[in-house]
Amino acid sequence: xxxxxxxxxxxxxxxxxxAADLAGSAPLNPYxxxxxxxxxxxxxxxxxxxxxxxxx
Amino acid sequence: MAETSMAATGGGxxxxxxxxxxxxxxxxxxxxxxLAGARYGALLLVGLGFGIALEGLRFGFxxxxxxxxxxxxxxGLLAQLVSIGLVALAAFPLLASNGEELFGAHAxxxxxxVGGAFVFGAAMQLVMGCGSGTLVNAGSGNVVGAVALxxxxxxxxxxxxxxxWWISLGTAPVVVLDGTDGLIATLAGLAAVAAVVLxxxxxxxxxxxxxxxxxxxxIAALAILNLVIAGQPWGIVYGLGLWAAKGAQxxxxxxxxxxxxxxxxxxxxxxxxxxxxxxxLTNIGLIGGAFLAxxxxxxxxxxxxxxxxxxxxxTIVAGFLLGYSSRLAFGCNVGAFFSGxxxxxxxxxAWFAAAFFGAxxxxxxxxxxxxEV
Numbered sequence: 001x002x003x004x005x006x007x008x009x010x011x012x013x014x015x016x017x018x019a020a021d022l023a024g025s026a027p028l029n030p031y032x033x034x035x036x037x038x039x040x041x042x043x044x045x046x047x048x049x050x051x052x053x054x055x056x
Numbered sequence: 057m058a059e060t061s062m063a064a065t066g067g068g069x070x071x072x073x074x075x076x077x078x079x080x081x082x083x084x085x086x087x088x089x090x091l092a093g094a095r096y097g098a099l100l101l102v103g104l105g106f107g108i109a110l111e112g113l114r115f116g117f118x119x120x121x122x123x124x125x126x127x128x129x130x131x132g133l134l135a136q137l138v139s140i141g142l143v144a145l146a147a148f149p150l151l152a153s154n155g156e157e158l159f160g161a162h163a164x165x166x167x168x169x170v171g172g173a174f175v176f177g178a179a180m181q182l183v184m185g186c187g188s189g190t191l192v193n194a195g196s197g198n199v200v201g202a203v204a205l206x207x208x209x210x211x212x213x214x215x216x217x218x219x220x221w222w223i224s225l226g227t228a229p230v231v232v233l234d235g236t237d238g239l240i241a242t243l244a245g246l247a248a249v250a251a252v253v254l255x256x257x258x259x260x261x262x263x264x265x266x267x268x269x270x271x272x273x274x275i276a277a278l279a280i281l282n283l284v285i286a287g288q289p290w291g292i293v294y295g296l297g298l299w300a301a302k303g304a305q306x307x308x309x310x311x312x313x314x315x316x317x318x319x320x321x322x323x324x325x326x327x328x329x330x331x332x333x334x335x336x337l338t339n340i341g342l343i344g345g346a347f348l349a350x351x352x353x354x355x356x357x358x359x360x361x362x363x364x365x366x367x368x369x370x371t372i373v374a375g376f377l378l379g380y381s382s383r384l385a386f387g388c389n390v391g392a393f394f395s396g397x398x399x400x401x402x403x404x405x406a407w408f409a410a411a412f413f414g415a416x417x418x419x420x421x422x423x424x425x426x427x428e429v
Contacts, residue, residue, distance in 0.1 A: 001359070001360050002197070002356060002359060003197025003198065003350070003356045003357070003358050003360065004197060004356040005197075006197040006198070006202050007197030007347055007350060007356055010197070010343060010347070011344070017299060017330075018330065018331065020306070021330045022331070024302070025302075025328055028331060028332070030089075030091060030093045033092060033096065033332075036093075036094040036285065037285055038158060038285060038287030039154055039157055039158060041157055041287075042157070043156075043157065044156050044157070045157055045158055045159045045286075046287075047286055047288045048294050048322060048333065048334070049159075049161060049289070049391065050291040050292065050293040050294045050335070050388070050390075051160075051386045051391055051395070051403070053163070053223075
């Protein structure tokens with residue numbers, strides 16, 4: 001057995017993850033999306049990061 | 057003539073395969089941009105770039121640390137230090153002049169943080185994959201990485217669930233090196249580590265191959281892009297924990313008892329799609345980029361290792377520990393070490409020291425668990 005079926009299975013699981021997430025999450029709205037670049041946007045950064053404290 | 061014709065056909069099929077891959081990647085990024093917004097499509101492309109660079113140029117963390125510990129081969133570790141230094145050169149002034157729009161990977165040093173980094177360092181040697189490495193390994197068909205990945209996600213979710221308790225064991229205030237003085241101190245620290253590493257290495261090994269110079273520069277450029285686009289540095293672990301948390305929520309788990317998952321930012325992330333989450337997008341890109349690089353150079357034909365039941369059980373436990381410990385440590389080799397140090401967080405340095413010590417023991421433990429084949 002080679003790596004091919006493993007890689008294809010992983011990619012399949014990633015696609016399934018995204019599909020399940022889209023079905024169960026709030027609908028996407030590109031018109032309310034932030035500007036492409038955070039730098040220069042004038043908006044406070046709001047993303048979640050591994051280094052963030054528990055309560056924000 | 058027939059051989060020439062066959063070679064031409066093979067070349068044509070290679071071109072078609074590669075064209076399909078590149079086309080597929082661009083369509084995926086455009087679809088995310090159209091559905092979720094331009095920022096998210098751009099972040100998927102950044103993640104794909106990370107995956108292609110890490111797999112295509114063989115830039116990593118677990119392997120080079122092992123090489124340094126076992127053979128005193130410093131090349132990969134030196135390349136990491138160069139890449140971190142390049143990011144710091146851009147990140148420090150960007151953070152100093154855009155403090156509202158951008159933030160660094162800043163976290164406190166604490167008992168659980170140091171212990172978590174130690175365990176992460178050991179576990180990453182067991183599965184031969186760190187935060188980024190496990191994603192890249194899974195995408196390139198490495199079966200150990202593929203098995204470890206879901207347990208990594210579960211561990212990240214579980215570690216985050218009780219993170220407040222772990223923090224209560226003892227945590228110092230956040231210390232950030234910033235401004236010109238902070239940048240000079242960070243570069244001096246990186247140079248000091250490089251000097252020690254070079255001193256320990258045999259004379260003939262005291263060099264960085266061209267491939268790793270290129271990789272260090274490409275990874276640094278992508279990390280700076282990550283910061284400019286997302287407003288935050290490159291990270292891995294948060295996204296994996298979020299995937300597991302969303303899965304738990306989907307099967308009816310009640311997360312209201314967790315201070316972490318009920319915090320406003322995290323509660324919002326649980327409601328929104330992962331296609332609007334920074335680390336989820338770059339993680340997906342990492343897996344996809346590694347897949348693309350492997351298919352591109354026909355790297356999926358390698359055979360799979362034959363491992364014992366003990367080795368598989370160790371892979372599962374180590375995968376879980378990778379996730380759990382990196383939450384306690386406020387990040388993995390990427391979020392804490394690479395991004396922490398390059399954006400001035402003192403916890404990144406503590407993480408490096410503890411994780412490297414852990415890696416030493418992980419290297420020792422690996423053959424005892426049947427993971428050397």
